[in-house]
Amino acid sequence: xxxxxxxxxxxxxxxxxxxxxxxxxxxxxxxxxxxxxxxxxxxxxxxxxxxxxxxxxxxxxxxxxxxxxxxxxxxxxxxxxxxxxxxxxxxxxxxxxxxxxxxxxxxxxxxxxxxxxxxxxxxxxxxxxxxxxxxxxxxxxxxxxxxxxxxxxxxxxxxxxxxxxxxxxxxxxxxxxxxxxxxxxxxxxxxxxxxxxxxxxxxxxxxxxxxxxxxxxxxxxxxxxxxxxxxxxxxxxxxxxxx
Amino acid sequence: xxxxxxxxxxxxxxxxxxxxxxxxxxxxxxxxxxxxxxxxxxxxxxxxxxxxxxxxxxxxxxxxxxxxxxxxxxxxxxxxxxxxxxxxxxxxxxxxxxxxxxxxxxxxxxxxxxxxxxxxxxxxxxxxxxxxxxxxxxxxxxxxxxxxxxxxxxxxxxxxxxxxxxxxxxxxxxxxxxxxxxxxxxxxxxxxxxxxxxxxxxxxxxxxxxxxxxxxxxxxxxxxxxxxxxxxxxxxxxxxxxx
Amino acid sequence: xxxxxxxxxxxxxxxxxxxxxxxxxxxxxxxxxxxxxxxxxxxxxxxxxxxxxxxxxxxxxxxxxxxxxxxxxxxxxxxxxxxxxxxxxxxxxxxxxxxxxxxxxxxxxxxxxxxxxxxxxxxxxxxxxxxxxxxxxxxxxxxxxxxxxxxxxxxxxxxxxxxxxxxxxxxxxxxxxxxxxxxxxxxxxxxxxxxxxxxxxxxxxxxxxxxxxxxxxxxxxxxxxxxxxxxxxxxxxxxxxxx
Numbered sequence: 001x002x003x004x005x006x007x008x009x010x011x012x013x014x015x016x017x018x019x020x021x022x023x024x025x026x027x028x029x030x031x032x033x034x035x036x037x038x039x040x041x042x043x044x045x046x047x048x049x050x051x052x053x054x055x056x057x058x059x060x061x062x063x064x065x066x067x068x069x070x071x072x073x074x075x076x077x078x079x080x081x082x083x084x085x086x087x088x089x090x091x092x093x094x095x096x097x098x099x100x101x102x103x104x105x106x107x108x109x110x111x112x113x114x115x116x117x118x119x120x121x122x123x124x125x126x127x128x129x130x131x132x133x134x135x136x137x138x139x140x141x142x143x144x145x146x147x148x149x150x151x152x153x154x155x156x157x158x159x160x161x162x163x164x165x166x167x168x169x170x171x172x173x174x175x176x177x178x179x180x181x182x183x184x185x186x187x188x189x190x191x192x193x194x195x196x197x198x199x200x201x202x203x204x205x206x207x208x209x210x211x212x213x214x215x216x217x218x219x220x221x222x223x224x225x226x227x228x229x230x231x232x233x234x235x236x237x238x239x240x241x242x243x
Numbered sequence: 244x245x246x247x248x249x250x251x252x253x254x255x256x257x258x259x260x261x262x263x264x265x266x267x268x269x270x271x272x273x274x275x276x277x278x279x280x281x282x283x284x285x286x287x288x289x290x291x292x293x294x295x296x297x298x299x300x301x302x303x304x305x306x307x308x309x310x311x312x313x314x315x316x317x318x319x320x321x322x323x324x325x326x327x328x329x330x331x332x333x334x335x336x337x338x339x340x341x342x343x344x345x346x347x348x349x350x351x352x353x354x355x356x357x358x359x360x361x362x363x364x365x366x367x368x369x370x371x372x373x374x375x376x377x378x379x380x381x382x383x384x385x386x387x388x389x390x391x392x393x394x395x396x397x398x399x400x401x402x403x404x405x406x407x408x409x410x411x412x413x414x415x416x417x418x419x420x421x422x423x424x425x426x427x428x429x430x431x432x433x434x435x436x437x438x439x440x441x442x443x444x445x446x447x448x449x450x451x452x453x454x455x456x457x458x459x460x461x462x463x464x465x466x467x468x469x470x471x472x473x474x475x476x477x478x479x480x481x482x483x484x485x486x
Numbered sequence: 487x488x489x490x491x492x493x494x495x496x497x498x499x500x501x502x503x504x505x506x507x508x509x510x511x512x513x514x515x516x517x518x519x520x521x522x523x524x525x526x527x528x529x530x531x532x533x534x535x536x537x538x539x540x541x542x543x544x545x546x547x548x549x550x551x552x553x554x555x556x557x558x559x560x561x562x563x564x565x566x567x568x569x570x571x572x573x574x575x576x577x578x579x580x581x582x583x584x585x586x587x588x589x590x591x592x593x594x595x596x597x598x599x600x601x602x603x604x605x606x607x608x609x610x611x612x613x614x615x616x617x618x619x620x621x622x623x624x625x626x627x628x629x630x631x632x633x634x635x636x637x638x639x640x641x642x643x644x645x646x647x648x649x650x651x652x653x654x655x656x657x658x659x660x661x662x663x664x665x666x667x668x669x670x671x672x673x674x675x676x677x678x679x680x681x682x683x684x685x686x687x688x689x690x691x692x693x694x695x696x697x698x699x700x701x702x703x704x705x706x707x708x709x710x711x712x713x714x715x716x717x718x719x720x721x722x723x724x725x726x727x728x729x
Contacts (some may be wrong), residue, residue, distance in 0.1 A: 017278040018278075
C-alpha cells in the first residue's frame with residue numbers, strides 16, 4: 001500500500017518530515033512516495049487540474065494525501081474522495097473536485113474526526129495524515145468519516161485553458177488534455193502563436209513550441225531553454241487554440 | 244527505530260544521498276526521515292532553537308543526526324546528547340545545547356571514534372552517520388564515545404527573540420515559545436507593531452500579523468503573501484514584545 | 487539491493503515521484519536512494535564527470551538510474567554499463583562514458599526493449615526505471631538488452647579542467663581529481679590565482695581558496711561565503727593549474 005503526497009509544503013521545508021513522522025508512527029508498513037510538494041500554493045484551480053493529471057501515474061489502490069489549503073484554520077471541510085480505484089484525502093476547497101467530476105466510479109465521505117490539539121495551520125500533519133494512515137491500514141470507521149454526496153466546492157470536469165504548472169526546466173504545463181487536435185494547430189499565448197513539435201530534438205534550438213507532455217497534457221516548451229522565462233509565463237496565464 | 248536528519252546540507256544537493264548510503268549500509272532496517280536540510284547554515288543559534296522546537300514532533304526513541312557545522316575540519320568536538328528520550332548526534336558548537344539546557348532527563352557523551360579517511364569537510368557522512376547507525380542498532384560501545392558532563396558550547400535554555408527560520412511561503416518563525424501571552428499583545432519588528440491572528444483566514448488579506456505556529460512558536464505571517472518579503476525579514480532579525 | 491538516482495529532474499519537481507512509483511511497483515523490495523536530482527541539465531560533460539566522482543560513494547552492487555538527457559525523444563540509444571561492480575542505466579550520450587573509460591572491469595549492453603506507450607520526453611520513467619527494476623530483481627534477459635562494445639559517445643578518462651558542479655553553499659567542484667599536487671600550487675580561474683587550504687577553518691574569513699573536497703575532487707571554496715558568487719563561477723567555467 002502506497003501513500004502518495006501531493007502538497008504545496010515545499011520539498012526543502014520542515015513540513016513534509018513532520019507528516020512522514022506521523023505516517024511512520026501510524027502506518028509503519030506503508031510506503032510513502034512524494035509526488036509533488038510544489039503544487040501552486042494559492043491557485044486551487046491549477047492544483048486541482050494538476051492532481052487530476054498526475055494521479056493516474058500512481059497505482060490503483062494508492063492513498064493520496066493532497067493538501068493545497070490556503071484556507072486552513074477556516075471553515076472549509078475535510079473530505080475523502082474515492083475515484084476510479086484511488087483514494088484522496090484533502091480539504092473540500094475544490095482541490096479534489098476535478099478528479100471527482102471526471103471519475104466513472106466515485107464515492108465521497110466527510111471527515112468528522114478531529115484530533116486533540118489540532119493546530120490552526122497544519123492540518124496536513126494533524127488531521128489528514130492520521131486519516132491517510134487509517135485508510136492505508138483499513139481502519140477507517142464511521143467515527144472518522146460519514147457518507148457525503150460529494151465535494152461542496154465543485155470546479156467541474158472541463159479542461160483548464162491556462163498554465164497550471166511550470167517545472168524547473170521552464171516547461172509550462174497547461175490544463176488542456178491532449179484531444180488529438182491536429183498537429184497543425186497553433187496554441188496562442190499572449191501575442192505568440194506556437195507550433196507543435198513532438199520532442200525537444202525536433203524543435204528549433206531555443207524556439208518555443210507546444211507539445212504533448214508525458215502526462216498527456218498540452219505543454220509549452222523550448223529546446224534547451226526555459227519557455228517560461230522566454231515567454232514570461234506564470235501559473236494562471238491563459239492559453240487558447242488558434243484558428 | 245527512526246533516524247531523523249536535521250542539517251543544512253540542502254535537500255536538492257549531493258550530500259544527503261551520501262549520508263543515506265552510509266545509513267543504508269550500516270543500519271539497513273532503520274527508517275530515515277528528512278526533518279530539514281535547510282537549517283540556517285551559518286547561524287548556530289537559530290538552528291539550535293529550531294531543532295529544539297522541531298524535535299518533539301518526532302517520536303521518543305528517534306535518533307537525530309543534526310549537522311549545522313561551519314567549523315567542520317577545525318577543533319570542535321563531536322557529541323551525543325540524550326534529552327527526554329531522544330538521542331542527538333552532532334558537533335559540539337552549540338547546536339545541541341538549547342535542547343540540552345531545556346531537558347529534564349539528559350546525558351552527554353563525547354565521540355572518540357574516528358574513521359579511517361575522515362574528510363575535512365563532511366563529518367556528516369564520515370563520522371556522524373556511522374555513529375547514528377551504531378546507536379540505531381544499539382551497538383554503541385565505549386570505543387565510540389565516553390561520558391561527558393555536557394556540551395562545551397552552551398547557548399542556554401532561554402527563548403531567542405529573533406527570526407530563526409523562514410519557510411517557503413515567507414512565514415518567519417521566531418525563537419519565542421508561546422507563553423500564553425495575551426492575544427492583545429503586539430510584536431515589534433523594526434518599526435512595525437504586529438497584532439495577533441489565530442489563523443490565516445482570520446487575518447486581513449495581505450496584512451502581516453503574529454500567530455502561534457504548528458510547533459507552538461511565535462511566528463510572523465501574512466495572509467496569502469510572504470511576510471518575509473513584505474517586512475524584509477531574514478534569519479537573525481530581532482523581535483520584541485511591545486507594551 | 488539499492489537503486490541510486492542521479493538525474494537533472496529536480497528534487498522539488500514532479501518527475502522523481504513518477505520514477506519511484508514505477509520502481510515501487512516493479513521492484514518493491516529495492517531501496518531507492520536519491521544521489522542527486524540537480525545534475526547540470528544541459529552539460530553532459532560536467533554531469534559525466536560528476537557521476538564518475540560520486541558513484542564510488544555508493545556500495546558495489548548498486549544499480550544507478552542516471553539521466554541527463556537533453557536529447558530525449560531523438561535518436562540516441564539507451565545503454566547499461568557495468569563498471570567495477572556497479573551498474574548504470576542511462577542514455578548513450580556520453581553521460582556514462584567517463585566512468586566507462588576509467589573502469590578496470592567493465593561491460594556494456596544496449597537496451598532493445600521498448601515499452602508500449604513510450605513518451606517522447608520521459609524515458610527516465612518509461613524506459614530506464616523498468617530496466618533498473620529488472621536488473622535489481624535479476625530479471626534482465628536478452629529480450630531487454632544485447633551485448634555491445636561500449637558507449638558510442640565517448641568523452642574519455644581524462645580529468646575535466648572546469649567547474650562541474652556548484653553546491654548550495656556556493657562551493658564549486660571541478661572535474662580535477664586530487665593528484666597529490668603540492669599544496670603550494672595555485673589554481674587559476676580567470677585572473678584569480680587561488681591558494682590551498684585544507685579546511686574551511688584554516689582559510690581566511692571570506693577569502694576564496696582551493697581545497698580537496700569530500701569526493702577527492704579539487705574544489706573552489708570560500709570560508710562562510712559563496713565562492714561561486716564571489717568569483718562569478720558557473721558550471722563549465724575553465725580552471726588551470728598555475729606555475
